[in-house]
Amino acid sequence: MQDKNGMNSKTNEKKKFSEIKGFSSFTSALMAIVIGLLFGFIVMLLANPNNAVAGFRYVLLGGLGRFGDVLYFATPILMTGLSVAFAFKMGLFNIGASGQYTMGMFFALYVAFMFNLPPSIHWIVAILAGMIGGMLWGFIPGIFKSLLNVNEVITSIMTNYIGMYLVDMLIRSNEAMYIPSMTRTKYIPQHVQIRSLGIAGSNVNFGVIFAILIAIVLYIILQKTTFGYELKATGYNKYAAEYAGMNGKRNIILTMVIAGALSGLGGAFAILAPSEIIGSSMTYEPINVIAVNGFNGIAVALLGNSHPIGTIFSALFISYIQRGGTLASLVGYKPEIIDLVISVIIYFSAFAAIMSSALGRFITRRNKKEKIVSNTQSVGNIEADINNKEAEK
Amino acid sequence: MNTIYYLVQNMLPVSIPLLLVALGGMFTERSGVINIGLEGTMLTGAFAGALFAYTIQGSGLSPNMILLICMIVAAVAGAIFAQLLSFAAVTMKANQVIVGTAMNMMMPALILLISKMFFNSDGITTNVRYFIREVPVLSGIPVIGDLFFKNTYLTVLIGFLILIISTLVLYKTKFGLRLRACGEHPHAADSVGINVSKMRYIGVTISGILGGLGGYFYSVGITDGNINGHNGVAGFGFLALAVMIFGQWQPIKIMFAALFFAFLRTLAYSIPLIPFLANLNIPTDYYKMMPYVATIIVLALTSKNSRAPKAEGIPFDKAQR
Numbered sequence: 001m002q003d004k005n006g007m008n009s010k011t012n013e014k015k016k017f018s019e020i021k022g023f024s025s026f027t028s029a030l031m032a033i034v035i036g037l038l039f040g041f042i043v044m045l046l047a048n049p050n051n052a053v054a055g056f057r058y059v060l061l062g063g064l065g066r067f068g069d070v071l072y073f074a075t076p077i078l079m080t081g082l083s084v085a086f087a088f089k090m091g092l093f094n095i096g097a098s099g100q101y102t103m104g105m106f107f108a109l110y111v112a113f114m115f116n117l118p119p120s121i122h123w124i125v126a127i128l129a130g131m132i133g134g135m136l137w138g139f140i141p142g143i144f145k146s147l148l149n150v151n152e153v154i155t156s157i158m159t160n161y162i163g164m165y166l167v168d169m170l171i172r173s174n175e176a177m178y179i180p181s182m183t184r185t186k187y188i189p190q191h192v193q194i195r196s197l198g199i200a201g202s203n204v205n206f207g208v209i210f211a212i213l214i215a216i217v218l219y220i221i222l223q224k225t226t227f228g229y230e231l232k233a234t235g236y237n238k239y240a241a242e243y244a245g246m247n248g249k250r251n252i253i254l255t256m257v258i259a260g261a262l263s264g265l266g267g268a269f270a271i272l273a274p275s276e277i278i279g280s281s282m283t284y285e286p287i288n289v290i291a292v293n294g295f296n297g298i299a300v301a302l303l304g305n306s307h308p309i310g311t312i313f314s315a316l317f318i319s320y321i322q323r324g325g326t327l328a329s330l331v332g333y334k335p336e337i338i339d340l341v342i343s344v345i346i347y348f349s350a351f352a353a354i355m356s357s358a359l360g361r362f363i364t365r366r367n368k369k370e371k372i373v374s375n376t377q378s379v380g381n382i383e384a385d386i387n388n389k390e391a392e393k
Numbered sequence: 394m395n396t397i398y399y400l401v402q403n404m405l406p407v408s409i410p411l412l413l414v415a416l417g418g419m420f421t422e423r424s425g426v427i428n429i430g431l432e433g434t435m436l437t438g439a440f441a442g443a444l445f446a447y448t449i450q451g452s453g454l455s456p457n458m459i460l461l462i463c464m465i466v467a468a469v470a471g472a473i474f475a476q477l478l479s480f481a482a483v484t485m486k487a488n489q490v491i492v493g494t495a496m497n498m499m500m501p502a503l504i505l506l507i508s509k510m511f512f513n514s515d516g517i518t519t520n521v522r523y524f525i526r527e528v529p530v531l532s533g534i535p536v537i538g539d540l541f542f543k544n545t546y547l548t549v550l551i552g553f554l555i556l557i558i559s560t561l562v563l564y565k566t567k568f569g570l571r572l573r574a575c576g577e578h579p580h581a582a583d584s585v586g587i588n589v590s591k592m593r594y595i596g597v598t599i600s601g602i603l604g605g606l607g608g609y610f611y612s613v614g615i616t617d618g619n620i621n622g623h624n625g626v627a628g629f630g631f632l633a634l635a636v637m638i639f640g641q642w643q644p645i646k647i648m649f650a651a652l653f654f655a656f657l658r659t660l661a662y663s664i665p666l667i668p669f670l671a672n673l674n675i676p677t678d679y680y681k682m683m684p685y686v687a688t689i690i691v692l693a694l695t696s697k698n699s700r701a702p703k704a705e706g707i708p709f710d711k712a713q714r
Contacts, residue, residue: 047510093490144689150696153429153490154638157631158685165685169678289623298494334509336622339502347477347495351487 028352029303029314035352036345037321040337044328051331058331059338062324068202070319072273075208076101078315079266080297081304082215083134087259088306089222090251091235096141096156098294099163100134100260104267105284105291106167107133109185112192112272113177119191126192127210127268134264135257137163142256146249152256160290168286184283193274193281203276207269212312214265219308231255263294299342302349318342396667400659402544406614408655409552410435410607410626414633415640415647416559417603422642423563424596425576425589426482427706429493431604432630434471436500438605439612439620440507441470443517446618456521457547464551464609471605472598474500479597483590486708497630505622516621523547523613548610555603560644572596576702579709589709607633635688641700657684 040059044052063070080097087094108130111117117125141155171178177185194205222228234241234248242248270293275281300318304310325338414431421428428434442463449459477496481487508516528542541549563569574582575592583589611629612620620626636654640647661680664670 043506095494140689144693148693148696149699150689150692151638154631154635154692155689157628158635158688161628161685162682165678165682169676173676290628295498299498302491302494334506336502336505336509340499340506343495343498343502346498347481347492350491350495351481351485355485 028355029305029310029349031355032303032345032349032352033317035348036341039344040341043337043340044333048332051333055328055331055333058327059321059324059341062327063320066202066323068197068199068204070316070323071197071199071208072202072204073322074315074319075205075211075273076266076270076293077296077300077318078208078211078215078312079269080263080294081300081311081315082211082218082297082308083138083259083262083266084297084301085304085306085308085311086218086222086262087255088301089235090231090255091238092145092252092255092259093153094138094141094156094256094259094263095153095298096137096159096294097259097263097266097297098291099156099160100137100263101267101270101291101294101297102160102163102167103133103137104130104264105133105271106170106267107264108268108271109171109177109188109284112188113174113186122189123192123194123272126272127194127265130268130271131261131264134260134262134267136260138256138258138260138263139253142253142260145256146252160294164288164290167284168288171284171286178286183287184285187279187283188272188281192272194269194272196274201276203273205269205273207273211266211269214262215308215312218262222308227251227254263297266293266297267291296342299346302346398539398543399666400656400663401540403663404652404655404659405541405549406546406610407658408651409548409614410611410629411633411636411654412552412607412648412651413555413603413610414607414630415636415651416556416644417600417607418634418637419640419642419644419647420559420563420572420603421478421593421596421600422637422702422705423576424572424593425579425702425704425707425709426478426593426597427489427493428475428478428597428600428604429490429634430475430478430496430630431493431600431633432626432628433493433496433498433500434474434601434604435608435611435626435630435633436504436620437474438467438471438608439626440500440504440517440608441605442467442609443519443612443618443620446519446521447517450519450521456523457525459521460523460547460613464606467605467609468602469605471603471608472601475597475601475604478601479594482597482708483593486710489706489708501622501625504620504625508622514621515623516619519618521618523618546610546614548614552610555606556644556648559603563644568595573702575709576704579704580713583709583711593709604630632684632688635692638699638701639688639691639695641695642702643700654684654688657687 037059041052041056044055080101083097083100084094108126111126111129112122115122115125137159140159141152144150144155145152171185179186194207196203196205222232230241230246230251233244234246234251238248271282271284273282296318300311300315303318304312304314321341322338325335328337329335414435417434418428418431445466446459446463449462454462474496478489478492481492482489505515508514523546525545525547526543528545532538532542534542563573571582571587572592572595574587575589575596579589582592607629608626611626612618632654636650637647640650661677661683664677664680
């Protein structure tokens, strides 16, 4: 409806409209964040009024002193966030990021333990293996969606569980990588770990740089390539895109495979991260629990408005308040409060976009009315006005 | 024969949460709203029910009386929680999938938060024993008595009662007809004077009630009346969505779908007790994966002639033609 208005009005108004649209997606995210944080503050007040202010200060500012950790914990959720966001652009809801992430972890672990490669390339191969694992797990919902028209939400939820059970089983049965007495995998050899960035007091590594670069590449793919254009066109209107000769079926599979690859890379970055403590590393615990980072990725993507660059910032933001939430436990609050805040943010971001686009529409209409008064009425303006009135109804 | 009795006795309490929640999903989708948030709704019901059971467990009421009271609490809690969806999806015309996802994220966090603050644990543990070893008189019936009236829970009976009521409501009442119209063609419904928004609010509320009940029955029949925020309801809300699609949005077919999934799950957890399967020496993880693999296969086979309500997921806009 908005696009119709934009197309019908004159070019200068079109420009103004696009300004407001960009503005509104930012304000809507901001609006949702403010509401979510306020909600968190109220919960803190209810739980323990005496420490609420101190706790809330930790949530808001606690991340500042731990910037390395913010980057470190942002890496996996940035990748799963990109995965969900990329599929969203096509109109697909990739709720299966968890399964793809877990598969990515397993493939990376497998290469790390079972392959004998020169140290200089071993870690690269492990990362790529993680990507392939994710691709494989993204391919399943993709092919079921495109060939058999099975809803991707259900298949990807199922692949989450299948992936989790499968990986747990494979790891438990593999003596080379699993220590039964500690219910976790062995430490990964030093040379397979991703190089640390060397920030004291945190495990932050080159993974975060790779992740940001990947986000930028995705942005370019979406904005500058035919494939990206087809993807977005299919997301806006499937039938129109098909009528224009775009191969919807192929694009669905491709999108899900790429989304899977992104989540898989996230898993690889997470499991191959170095540890501050010499001789240790990240480990995987096969305890039949679905990877949380996949679901956090959904939050990241939604908050970032499914835009690759926006996703970078939302991943940093969520990681930031999560660090703050961990610190809030110093004054007796539970870190779960942050999950609650994030879910409230997501809830409101679902219709904050609608609220602020209504706001945007209101502003455009007022601008137009002013023009009508000052200028002699042009045909384009009248048309736009009629359209607006129709939209109002 | 004993193995069959055992499987059926264990399968029924598992199938009831799936059945109820899938029926709830059916009611919302038939009214035109997609409810991904069923997992969260189930958790709400399970938590509210268990919390209430915890507070009244010392009052000397019989376990089944407690069950009936907590059932109502769970249903009310589910209905209230579902208003988060109806407000966002119907009034604010928001993306229903996003709202549902937010609801699913909200509940585990809330449960963990409350239980950690007030109970110093990850959830609520009650000591009410809902288990019924034998139903008097009825368990004496040969075969049927063994199948349905031994080693069971009251939830099974209530579940099937709700199934019958749901079928009647959906197909035999004016309300059911109107609800279905809103999911198929809301504008046609609107043109003959049906209040589409109201019907959708009611549809979502019913799913809240049934989702809450299903969640509480999950905690009764599967986790011994306890609930914790980490495991939650083990994805039953999502499985119920698959059951609903497999059941083609029709109550009786949904029942068979729920029984099918419950059977696979029960089988996966009782392999050591079945000599034939235990001798095959296949790791139990394969069996645990089976319900999920079966879902994908079944959906692949049935999706070609899917009977999804036509207007589901699309916010109703009066001005649209």
